[in-house]
Each structure stands twice: as C-alpha cells, then as structure tokens.
Amino acid sequence: MDVIFIVNPAARNGRSLDRWESFCKQIGFPYEAVMTKGPGHAAAVARGLAAKADRGPLLLIAFGGDGTVHEVIRGAAGYPEVQIGSVGAGSGNDFGRGYLSFRTAEEIEAAGRKDSGSFDLGTAGMPGSSKPAVFVNSAGIGFDAVISMQVNRSRTKRLFNRFGAGKLIYTFFIVRTLFTFRPFSLTVDADGQRRKFDRVWLAAVSNQPYYGGGMMISPGSDPADGELELTVIHGLNRLKLLLVFGTVFTGSHTRFKEVHRQSGGAFRLTADRRMPVHTDGEGAGLAEPGRPIPFEVRRAAWRLAGPTRNRKVRDKHEGTP
Numbered sequence: 229m230d231v232i233f234i235v236n237p238a239a240r241n242g243r244s245l246d247r248w249e250s251f252c253k254q255i256g257f258p259y260e261a262v263m264t265k266g267p268g269h270a271a272a273v274a275r276g277l278a279a280k281a282d283r284g285p286l287l288l289i290a291f292g293g294d295g296t297v298h299e300v301i302r303g304a305a306g307y308p309e310v311q312i313g314s315v316g317a318g319s320g321n322d323f324g325r326g327y328l329s330f331r332t333a334e335e336i337e338a339a340g341r342k343d344s345g346s347f348d349l350g351t352a353g354m355p356g357s358s359k360p361a362v363f364v365n366s367a368g369i370g371f372d373a374v375i376s377m378q379v380n381r382s383r384t385k386r387l388f389n390r391f392g393a394g395k396l397i398y399t400f401f402i403v404r405t406l407f408t409f410r411p412f413s414l415t416v417d418a419d420g421q422r423r424k425f426d427r428v429w430l431a432a433v434s435n436q437p438y439y440g441g442g443m444m445i446s447p448g449s450d451p452a453d454g455e456l457e458l459t460v461i462h463g464l465n466r467l468k469l470l471l472v473f474g475t476v477f478t479g480s481h482t483r484f485k486e487v488h489r490q491s492g493g494a495f496r497l498t499a500d501r502r503m504p505v506h507t508d509g510e511g512a513g514l515a516e517p518g519r520p521i522p523f524e525v526r527r528a529a530w531r532l533a534g535p536t537r538n539r540k541v542r543d544k545h546e547g548t549p
C-alpha cells in the first residue's frame with residue numbers, strides 16, 4: 229500500500245513542522261510527503277491523490293490539527309481504495325479523541341494497514357453555497373461558532389501554543405465571549421416534528437463526542453452508527469452557563485434540563501438572527517434569519533486506518549473482516 233503524508237507545516241502555529249522534522253526521521257517504511265501551502269490545499273491534494281488510487285490501495289496520513297484531517301477526509305471521502313489516518317500535531321486534536329491518531333511511525337507501520345471500517349460524515353447545507361459544508365467531528369451554530377472564529381483569528385492562540393497549552397485556548401475564549409454573546413431563538417425540524425427553543429446559546433450537531441479541544445459535548449455520539457446528535461443549550465443565564473460549561477469536559481452537562489439532546493439522520497435548524505456556523509471548528513458561513521440549514525448524515529463515507537480508540541466504535545468494528 230502506498231503511504232502519503234499530507235503535512236500542514238503551519239499547524240500549532242508552526243510547531244508541527246518541527247514535529248514533522250523529527251517524526252520523519254523515525255519512519256522505517258517507504259512513503260511520500262506533501263507540504264500544504266494554505267487553507268484548502270490539503271483537501272485538493274487528497275482529492276487528487278484519491279482520484280488516482282483506483283490503481284491500488286492508498287493510505288493518506290494527515291499530519292497537523294483538526295483542520296488538516298478535516299480537509300484530507302473532505303478531499304478523499306467517497307474513494308473506497310483510500311484509508312485515512314492522522315498524526316495529531318495541532319492545537320486541539322479532537323479528531324484523535326473520537327477516532328485514532330497515530331503517535332509514532334511504528335504505530336503506523338504496525339496498525340496502519342488495518343482498516344477500522346467506514347465512518348460517517350455530516351453535511352451542512354449553507355445558504356448561497358452549491359455544495360454542502362462537511363464535518364467529521366461536529367458543526368455548530370451560535371456561541372461555539374463565534375468562539376471557533378475568534379480562536380482561528382487570534383494571536384492569543386500562538387501564545388497558548390508557545391506554552392504548550394493549546395487545549396486551553398477554547399476555555400479562554402468561552403469565558404471572554406460569555407459576556408458579549410446575545411442568545412437567539414432556534415427552530416428544530418426533525419422526524420416530522422418541530423420544536424422551538426428560546427435563549428439559545430448554541431446548537432451543536434455531532435458525529436463524535438468531542439469538540440473544542442477536549443469538551444465531551446455529545447457523549448453518546450458514535451461516528452459509525454449512521455446518525456448525528458443534536459445538542460441545544462438554551463434557557464439559562466450566564467452564571468448557569470458557566471456551571472454547565474464546567475461539566476462539559478466529563479460529559480455530565482447532559483443532566484441539566486437546559487441541555488436538550490436528540491439523535492437522527494437529518495435536522496433542519498432555523499435561527500431567528502444572523503448567526504455564525506462552524507464545521508469542524510472552521511467558519512462555514514452565516515445562518516440567515518428564518519432560513520433553515522439542513523444538517524444530514526452521509527453514512528460510511530470514508531475509511532479510517534488503524535484501530536479506533538473510541539471504545540464504542542472499536543467494539544462495533546472489532547472482528548469486522
């Protein structure tokens with residue numbers, strides 16, 4: 229099997245390049261590496277390589293953060309000969325929490341050719357865009373999307389990364405944004421039923437449990453079950469939101485009555501105000517007032533290389549030929 233690394237030298241504010249330089253010295257098998265040049269390049273490279281993979285199986289390894297692995301999967305989804313793996317060299321690395329990310333070259337050699345099976349992708353039909361935005365981990369409208377945008381733009385991220393505290397960036401911005409964000413109203417249409425929520429902070433649509441640098445926003449999510457999970461946090465004041473936020477790292481926020489959850493293959497979410505939307509922590513555009521955004525699952529859209537760490541998913545696939 230051909231092995232090609234797609235390396236984002238800019239992940240973790242450039243520190244991933246240092247990591248790659250020592251990592252590649254440990255690789256004891258034939259491989260190629262492509263350095264990404266900017267946003268969207270990893271997806272284009274992955275798509276180009278995947279399109280040529282009908283000649284034989286191909287292992288693509290994203291070397292970077294969640295943005296890089298998101299792009300590689302976006303580019304290579306739908307090509308059955310392609311397996312995708314990742315080495316987490318970014319700031320948050322939520323992908324590695326829900327799926328597997330390789331830590332060493334030996335792990336890739338030992339397990340990289342073992343196929344964990346096929347996994348779902350989520351899609352969000354953004355207004356004005358002919359193609360839906362996709363997500364491997366999660367998407368969200370509202371507070372979380374505002375935070376993602378701020379984190380991606382910020383210089384503070386560089387500072388946190390310099391001190392090895394990349395995971396805490398989201399926490400820092402959550403506390404800051406708490407005082408400026410104005411909650412909105414949201415209508416959810418799913419399975420022929422409509423529900424309306426007021427004073428909504430965020431609506432997250434999850435394919436796997438983690439987002440935002442280790443928050444277990446959707447503990448029951450399983451990226452191999454053909455379903456997505458919607459989490460709506462609504463009807464609470466700033467102080468209680470802070471309390472709920474304190475419990476999200478362990479997943480125990482789900483006990484609060486202000487945390488609504490439901491599973492399904494499709495949701496239509498309509499905000500009453502213009503609200504930012506993120507997919508896998510990257511800005512996907514704006515939700516327009518009164519205009520529904522359809523979120524849908526694309527079942528078994530891509531193949532993961534190696535064993536999975538998420539126990540629920542691993543159990544489901546153990547023994548799969």
Ligand SMILES: Nc1ncnc2c1ncn2[C@@H]1O[C@H](COP(=O)(O)OP(=O)(O)OP(=O)(O)O)[C@@H](O)[C@H]1O
Nearest residue numbers: 238239240265266267293294295296318319320321
């Ligand atoms: N050569 C490059 N120069 C600048 N940006 C790049 C380059 N190659 C890729 N990018 C962009 O870098 C951004 C950040 O990458 P990525 O998300 O992988 O790392 P991170 O932000 O450090 O980690 P995480 O998302 O896990 O917090 C992505 O939006 C990607 O498109």
